[in-house]
Structures are given as C-alpha cells and as structure tokens.
Amino acid sequence: MTPSIRTFSARLAESAKLIEANLEALLADNARHGEIARPPRLMAAMRHAVLGGGKRLRPFLTIEAARLFGGESPGALRAGCAVELLHCYSLVHDDLPSMDDDDLRRGRPTVHRAYDEATAILAGDALQTLAFEVLADPDTDADPAVRSDLVLGLARASGLGGMVGGQMLDLAAEGRYGAAAMGEGEVRQLQMMKTGAILTFSVEAGAILGRADAGARQSLVEYGRALGAAFQVADDILDREASSEALGKRTGKDQEKGKATLVDLLGLEGAKRECRRLVETAEAALGEFGDRAQTLREAVRFVAEREV
Structure with a gap:
C-alpha cells in the first residue's frame, strides 16, 4: 500500500467514526415521532447488521462529493448514512440461505445465523x-x-x-434458472447493477445535495460508475488472492458455483490491468474539479489497491 493510500485510509477511518455515531443514533431503541414502538429483538438484529464493522466507503463518498460544492452540512452525513443502511439491508438479504447462504460477514456471524432467518428478513x-x-x-x-431527487x-x-435486478442476474449466473454461461458484457452489466449502482448513487447524492449543475453532476456519475466497476474487479481479485480470515467473509464462492467474473474472463493479470484502466477513467472524470477532488481521486485508488 502506497503512503498516499495509507493517509487516505486513516482519513476514511476517522470519517467512519462520525458515520458510526450517527448510525448508532438512527438505530437507538427509543421510538421516534410517528412510531408506535421499536421491537427490541428487531433493533438488536438491525444493529448487528450495521454497527461495528465496515469501512463506510459509501457515506464517505457522499460527504466528499457534497464537499466539492460547499455542501458540508449534516444533510450529507444523513444522506450517506441512508445509503449505508440500504447497503447493509442488501448484505443481510444477500447472506440468506435462499441467496448466497453465508455464515460470516465482517468477521462475525451473519444476521440469520446470529438470530434466525425470519428476523434477518425483517x-x-x-x-x-x-x-x-432518512432521505425523506x-x-x-x-x-x-x-x-x-x-x-x-x-x-x-x-x-x-x-441492485435488486443485479441480484436476480447473479442468481441466474449460478445456473438456477437454466443455462448460466455469461460473456464479458453480461458480467459487466450484472456487476454494474448489483454493486456499481449504489456506489454511483453514493457520489451522485453528494452532487444533489450540493446543487451541482447538470454537467458537474454527470461528471460525478461517470466517476462513480468507473469507481463502482473498479471496486467489483478489485473485489473479484481479492476473492482469489486473499484469505477468508483477512476479508472477514468466505472467499471463492463464485468459483465454487461456476459463476464467471472478469478474473475468469480476462485472467488475473488482465483483471488487474482493467482495474488500473478504470481508475484512470474515474480520475479523468474529475478533471473539471481540479485539486478540490483530490480526496475522490484517492478514494478510487484506495478501492483498487485495498488489501481487505
């Protein structure tokens, strides 16, 4: 890991503390205005799903994108937390026996293992x-x-x-519904939907809050799409090269199920070249923002170079 990425990692970790505190407040036991009650077991399962782990990259991207336009307000933090809540819901459902059937997430038992399947769904x-x-x-x-918006x-x-459509395509890629062979274009589409769409919106949300004009907003969308694609390629590479202990989740799942990734289609070195190309694409999309976007440039490099 390069010195600049280590510095960025420290900044990301510092931001995660603020995000974690706000997520804890949103998941407190006390009922809010308009609510009748918050069932304790449900709240405990929600906190298990959200708190105590994760880099909080998505809310960080929202906050940093808003900062480009002077939008350093509590609203960016709240919007980022909303994206993180949505992301964590997707992980809970993705881990279910009917989906990926995983026992480990962020180094801890998945929600349906720590509680039960019905509680995890709820x-x-x-x-x-x-x-x-939160957004409304x-x-x-x-x-x-x-x-x-x-x-x-x-x-x-x-x-x-x-994301949901991407998960449907992901299940089909496992051969659940017939022929499962996928070409490069189909794999890219699946990954753009399942993983990339939420990462892209994380960035676009900052532009919305910052009242960015149409051109600037589109530039950030292009950045987000390239970052999201790089994130997934890097994830596929880690799935082959890192251990389950290091990642905090089971590795090698796609290989076990015969599901193609860009690592399969391009080879390991080809996938690494593609990851570097996507980083360059993401950085180029930030050209109009100059030095103000340096943190976002570091974010996409971090995504590509991360080791866990």
Whole structure:
C-alpha cells in the first residue's frame, strides 16, 4: 500500500467514526415521532447488521462529493448514512440461505445465523425502509425537491434496474434458472447493477445535495460508475488472492458455483490491468474539479489497491 493510500485510509477511518455515531443514533431503541414502538429483538438484529464493522466507503463518498460544492452540512452525513443502511439491508438479504447462504460477514456471524432467518428478513426490510425515511426527512434537506431527487435516485439504484435486478442476474449466473454461461458484457452489466449502482448513487447524492449543475453532476456519475466497476474487479481479485480470515467473509464462492467474473474472463493479470484502466477513467472524470477532488481521486485508488 502506497503512503498516499495509507493517509487516505486513516482519513476514511476517522470519517467512519462520525458515520458510526450517527448510525448508532438512527438505530437507538427509543421510538421516534410517528412510531408506535421499536421491537427490541428487531433493533438488536438491525444493529448487528450495521454497527461495528465496515469501512463506510459509501457515506464517505457522499460527504466528499457534497464537499466539492460547499455542501458540508449534516444533510450529507444523513444522506450517506441512508445509503449505508440500504447497503447493509442488501448484505443481510444477500447472506440468506435462499441467496448466497453465508455464515460470516465482517468477521462475525451473519444476521440469520446470529438470530434466525425470519428476523434477518425483517431486519433487512426495516433497514431498507429506514433508509428512505432518512432521505425523506426535512432534517436531511429543507428543500422538498432535493429530498425527492435523493429518494428517486436511491430507489432507482437499489431497485429492479439496479441492485435488486443485479441480484436476480447473479442468481441466474449460478445456473438456477437454466443455462448460466455469461460473456464479458453480461458480467459487466450484472456487476454494474448489483454493486456499481449504489456506489454511483453514493457520489451522485453528494452532487444533489450540493446543487451541482447538470454537467458537474454527470461528471460525478461517470466517476462513480468507473469507481463502482473498479471496486467489483478489485473485489473479484481479492476473492482469489486473499484469505477468508483477512476479508472477514468466505472467499471463492463464485468459483465454487461456476459463476464467471472478469478474473475468469480476462485472467488475473488482465483483471488487474482493467482495474488500473478504470481508475484512470474515474480520475479523468474529475478533471473539471481540479485539486478540490483530490480526496475522490484517492478514494478510487484506495478501492483498487485495498488489501481487505
């Protein structure tokens, strides 16, 4: 890991502390205005899913993207936390026996193992709806048009044309519904939907909160797409090269299920070259922002070079 990436990692870790504190507050036991009660077992499962682990990259990207436009407000932190809640819901459901059937997440038992399958399903449901509640709350932004744009963006990124649709394609890639052979274009589409869409929205949310013009917002979307693709390629490389202990989750799952990744299609060295190309694409998209976007440049390098 290069010195600049080590410095960035320290900054990311410092930001994660603030994000963690806000997530803890959102997942407190006390019922909020408009709620009747918060069932203790459900809250415990939600906290197990969200707290005590993770780099908090997605909310960090939201905060840093908003900062490009002077949007250093509590709203960026809240919007980032909403994206993280949505992301954690997806992990809970992805780990279920009917999906990837995983026992380990972030070095701890998955929610359905720590509690039970029904509780895990409900915890995921509750995290998803809480994410949209946070975005729709006036505390996130006083302008209803901005809040509507945020809700619409997260819904599209996480729904049938984004993450959920990508998960459906992922299940099909395992051969559950017939022929499973996938070409490079199909693998890229799957990964863009399942992983990339939420990462892209994490960046775009900052542009929305910062009232970016259409050109600047599109530049950040292009950056987010390249970052999301680099993230997945790097993840596939780590799945081959890192240990389960280092990653805190089971490795080699795609190989076990015969599911193609870009590592399979391009080879390990080819996948590493593709990752570097995506980093260059992401950095080029930030050209108009100059030195103000240095942290975002470091973020995509971190994504590509991370070791866990």
